[in-house]
Amino acid sequence: MRILKALVHKEFLQIIRDPSSILIAFILPFILITIFATAINLDNNAIETGLVIEGDRQQVNDIISSFDGSRFLTITHYDNRKHAQEALVRGDIRALVVLPNDFAKNFIGQQSAAVQVIADASDPNIALFTAAYVQGIVATAQKILIESYGYQKSAGIQIEQVSWYNPELKSRHFILPNSIAIIMTLIGMLLTALVIAREWERGTMESLLTTKASKLQIILAKYISYYCLAILSASFCTFLSVVVFGVPFRGSLAVYFVTSSLFLFVSIGMGCLISTLTRNQFLASVAAAMFGFLPAVILSGGLFEISSMPHIIQAATNIIPATHFVPIIKNLFMAGNIWPIIFGESFNLLIFGLIIFAVLYKVTKERLE
Amino acid sequence: MKNVVEITHLWKSFQNPDITAIKDLNLQLSAGEVVGLVGPDGAGKTTLIRLLLGLLLPTEGDISVLGLNPITQVHRLHQIIGYMPQKFGLYEDLSIEENMNLYAELKGLSQEERQQQFAWLLKFTGLAPFTKRLAGRLSGGMKQKLGLGCTLLGNPQFLLLDEPGVGVDPISRRELMKMVYGLRDKGITVLWSTSYLDEAEKFDRVLLLDGGELIFNGNPKSLTDKLRQRVFLTADTKTKPRKILRQMMLDNAPLTDAVISGQSVRVVLKDNIKTKQIPIQLIATAPRFEDAVIDILGGAPMQPSQIAEQINVSNIPDTVIKADNLTKIYGDFAAARNISFNIKRGEIFGLLGPNGAGKSTTFKMLCGLAKPTAGQGFILGTDMIKNPAAARAHLGYMAQKFSLFSTLSVIQNLRFFAGIYGLRGIKKEYRIKQMTEVFELAPYLRQPAGNLPLGFKQRLALACAIMHNPPILFLDEPTSGVDPLTRREFWNHINSMVEKGVTVMVTTHFMDEAEYCDRIALIYQGQAIKIGTPDELKKNGETMEDAFIRLIEEYNPEAMQ
Numbered sequence: 001m002r003i004l005k006a007l008v009h010k011e012f013l014q015i016i017r018d019p020s021s022i023l024i025a026f027i028l029p030f031i032l033i034t035i036f037a038t039a040i041n042l043d044n045n046a047i048e049t050g051l052v053i054e055g056d057r058q059q060v061n062d063i064i065s066s067f068d069g070s071r072f073l074t075i076t077h078y079d080n081r082k083h084a085q086e087a088l089v090r091g092d093i094r095a096l097v098v099l100p101n102d103f104a105k106n107f108i109g110q111q112s113a114a115v116q117v118i119a120d121a122s123d124p125n126i127a128l129f130t131a132a133y134v135q136g137i138v139a140t141a142q143k144i145l146i147e148s149y150g151y152q153k154s155a156g157i158q159i160e161q162v163s164w165y166n167p168e169l170k171s172r173h174f175i176l177p178n179s180i181a182i183i184m185t186l187i188g189m190l191l192t193a194l195v196i197a198r199e200w201e202r203g204t205m206e207s208l209l210t211t212k213a214s215k216l217q218i219i220l221a222k223y224i225s226y227y228c229l230a231i232l233s234a235s236f237c238t239f240l241s242v243v244v245f246g247v248p249f250r251g252s253l254a255v256y257f258v259t260s261s262l263f264l265f266v267s268i269g270m271g272c273l274i275s276t277l278t279r280n281q282f283l284a285s286v287a288a289a290m291f292g293f294l295p296a297v298i299l300s301g302g303l304f305e306i307s308s309m310p311h312i313i314q315a316a317t318n319i320i321p322a323t324h325f326v327p328i329i330k331n332l333f334m335a336g337n338i339w340p341i342i343f344g345e346s347f348n349l350l351i352f353g354l355i356i357f358a359v360l361y362k363v364t365k366e367r368l369e
Numbered sequence: 370m371k372n373v374v375e376i377t378h379l380w381k382s383f384q385n386p387d388i389t390a391i392k393d394l395n396l397q398l399s400a401g402e403v404v405g406l407v408g409p410d411g412a413g414k415t416t417l418i419r420l421l422l423g424l425l426l427p428t429e430g431d432i433s434v435l436g437l438n439p440i441t442q443v444h445r446l447h448q449i450i451g452y453m454p455q456k457f458g459l460y461e462d463l464s465i466e467e468n469m470n471l472y473a474e475l476k477g478l479s480q481e482e483r484q485q486q487f488a489w490l491l492k493f494t495g496l497a498p499f500t501k502r503l504a505g506r507l508s509g510g511m512k513q514k515l516g517l518g519c520t521l522l523g524n525p526q527f528l529l530l531d532e533p534g535v536g537v538d539p540i541s542r543r544e545l546m547k548m549v550y551g552l553r554d555k556g557i558t559v560l561w562s563t564s565y566l567d568e569a570e571k572f573d574r575v576l577l578l579d580g581g582e583l584i585f586n587g588n589p590k591s592l593t594d595k596l597r598q599r600v601f602l603t604a605d606t607k608t609k610p611r612k613i614l615r616q617m618m619l620d621n622a623p624l625t626d627a628v629i630s631g632q633s634v635r636v637v638l639k640d641n642i643k644t645k646q647i648p649i650q651l652i653a654t655a656p657r658f659e660d661a662v663i664d665i666l667g668g669a670p671m672q673p674s675q676i677a678e679q680i681n682v683s684n685i686p687d688t689v690i691k692a693d694n695l696t697k698i699y700g701d702f703a704a705a706r707n708i709s710f711n712i713k714r715g716e717i718f719g720l721l722g723p724n725g726a727g728k729s730t731t732f733k734m735l736c737g738l739a740k741p742t743a744g745q746g747f748i749l750g751t752d753m754i755k756n757p758a759a760a761r762a763h764l765g766y767m768a769q770k771f772s773l774f775s776t777l778s779v780i781q782n783l784r785f786f787a788g789i790y791g792l793r794g795i796k797k798e799y800r801i802k803q804m805t806e807v808f809e810l811a812p813y814l815r816q817p818a819g820n821l822p823l824g825f826k827q828r829l830a831l832a833c834a835i836m837h838n839p840p841i842l843f844l845d846e847p848t849s850g851v852d853p854l855t856r857r858e859f860w861n862h863i864n865s866m867v868e869k870g871v872t873v874m875v876t877t878h879f880m881d882e883a884e885y886c887d888r889i890a891l892i893y894q895g896q897a898i899k900i901g902t903p904d905e906l907k908k909n910g911e912t913m914e915d916a917f918i919r920l921i922e923e924y925n926p927e928a929m930q
Contacts, residue, residue: 002474002477003474003475003477005474006470006471006474006475007471007475009471010460010463010467010471013462013463013467014460014462017462017463017503018462202456202460202461203454203455203456203457203458204456204458204459204460206424206452206454206458207452207453207454207458207472207519208458208475209424210422210424210447210450210452211447211475211476212444212447212448212475212476212477213475214444366443367423367424367425367426368419368424368425369425369426
């Protein structure tokens, strides 16, 4: 116990004295969270949209003003379809809405009223969003019409979209929790990937091996000290997200703490394992980025939806620890304590952590061969 | 009393690369001995130490250390043994005190023991005034003392030091030696590995390893004494010693070793050869351990170098290199201050000094790798600062650690360097062929440079540096970590080039190597504290190391406390 304490103390001193560990644990997350919160925005506010009315404008005045007043679309009016299409090709507008000749008649006559939406689908989101916004505007206008003029709505399916958990559909609300998961992978792995390799490079490992310290104590000291650093860093990120950027947190903090700890147990283990296998700081940091950071960004389901990936890749995402933490953290922030997910994924994380620890213990040598 | 170390028929082989590091070694060390472990690089010194510590497992044979088996009783062994690895095993971002606290805990010292031992160790190492300083900010000598201090915590009975003197100045090395001998009075047994043969001379007993075999085990004096009546200095101090040396080689004189020592050549006659058989007048001198080691290793190569025949230096002015008040300041630290000297055509000029003294900084300023804060440097009259590219075209540069491309083959390295020096077509092929012949690289051409034996790496590095026939050669620690035989071969090439008018500037921390230079600048704390010929620096029969220490003491009386 005394030896473990001395080793942990040593690790803390090294962390405090090494500006790069503070940089990786606090400055880097701060920059990442700020970027994720402000710069990366998957919401499409105010799409440049052209509007062409082919029939009598008088009859659809209400709808035109609805379009003009939309905060999701910036409307430019065109006389005819040809001009508007040219504008779309030039890139002046990203989408084009055409209310055809018979629109007014059908709209008021409560027939099914067709609206044409032409969008620049080089960004697929634009097409989807424009369609949804147009539908929303038309539906609202129709509702007003019904209410104010007493028209009876005929039978027909009306779609009403309700967004749970993130009613404002703010991308920040799901990006930030996921980026915390990514940052935790980064800190847990990158910092620890360097430390064991550093002991080998500087020759201190050889000294440690000739003292009373056992390999279990050497490993545990790394886990404990870097866990403390990483959990502080994670708390800092959470604080930034919730307090500064206003992301809601609906789950239990205790559950959050326990599951985060489990996830760090896995990440730190992976970092130590990489470090032990490479014994070289440069290789270790590259390996940590390749096997830790990139998969956590791309394949964890944090930023890119897993269900839209090919089946083989979907299966492969399961072997990435972050894939099992992202659902937990996403739910804790946006939905609350969803126990089946928490228990299921925590169990997976625990298994991951234990396997990695066992492998690490196995590959750590008390001799130089 | 039982032996501290008992080794019988020890073998150790490694796979990948496939080498046998220790061959059938038998050894006993008794309590209270201070034993030197010497041998060229790759002789198996570190492997032997690691086997004794249980950090490596023997392939065959038995080891017992302090009555314990390092394979099965490794934990008990580590409690009574002290080990200082090559890089001292210190945490650079921890202070002296924190390093000592850590190792005290790791060795399970009680509070009381700790206080008692700290007090003694801080006094013993003289580190008491600096306990709060970070280990990374200590000089090489202080790091070495702290490393020893941490190793001594827990009162080990057996101390293993792996090359503690590498890169440390001779003053600190002598102090350390004194400290370690002080430990003998406490009954501690010490095994001290070193590649400095002058250091080894001072031990009671020396183990000489070569290629994994123990080729000598005993008092270094007994080995040195065998060479009495065989070691001489040439009497003629008028003729350049390089000329004498070359002539002796051409004459095929019956020598096992011949090196330049200031104005003379130091020669070791083959056994049973009388001085009368040598046509030059000789003066007897005391043999050194290095002479004996060279002798036992089979003698130095005595063929004149072929390289000189390819060299053609003409039409260059008398003053080749000029340093004028070169100064380099990093922050508030002056790495070099007002360094001035002139190097003449065909001269070997040495920058001598401990690590961190400023010799590399001076060197870098003169080859345009560092910009001086003040002062000027000229190569063949070209201002190094204003026109570094033009000045550099006259240089051949051999960097520390050889800087070859270790994954490229020998021939690929040669082609690459020929290319960057602007050689093309037939000329390029011709030079590569020449270099291959002169340095006997033909059998290795297709091998990756990284797998070459050290001596061949050095040859290849030299071949690459002189590919473009430069009139000036810059050598930065060219023989660091290279065994004495290979060093002699290397200097043989350099000497013959200098004979043809090539000018050489070299940095070194080997004192004996400084003897090969025509003139030396002694660099200490960023200043050239003395410039002169080796004989001018040495006073009445001093060795170079004695002279070095005396000059530093004269310059800074506190250096030696």
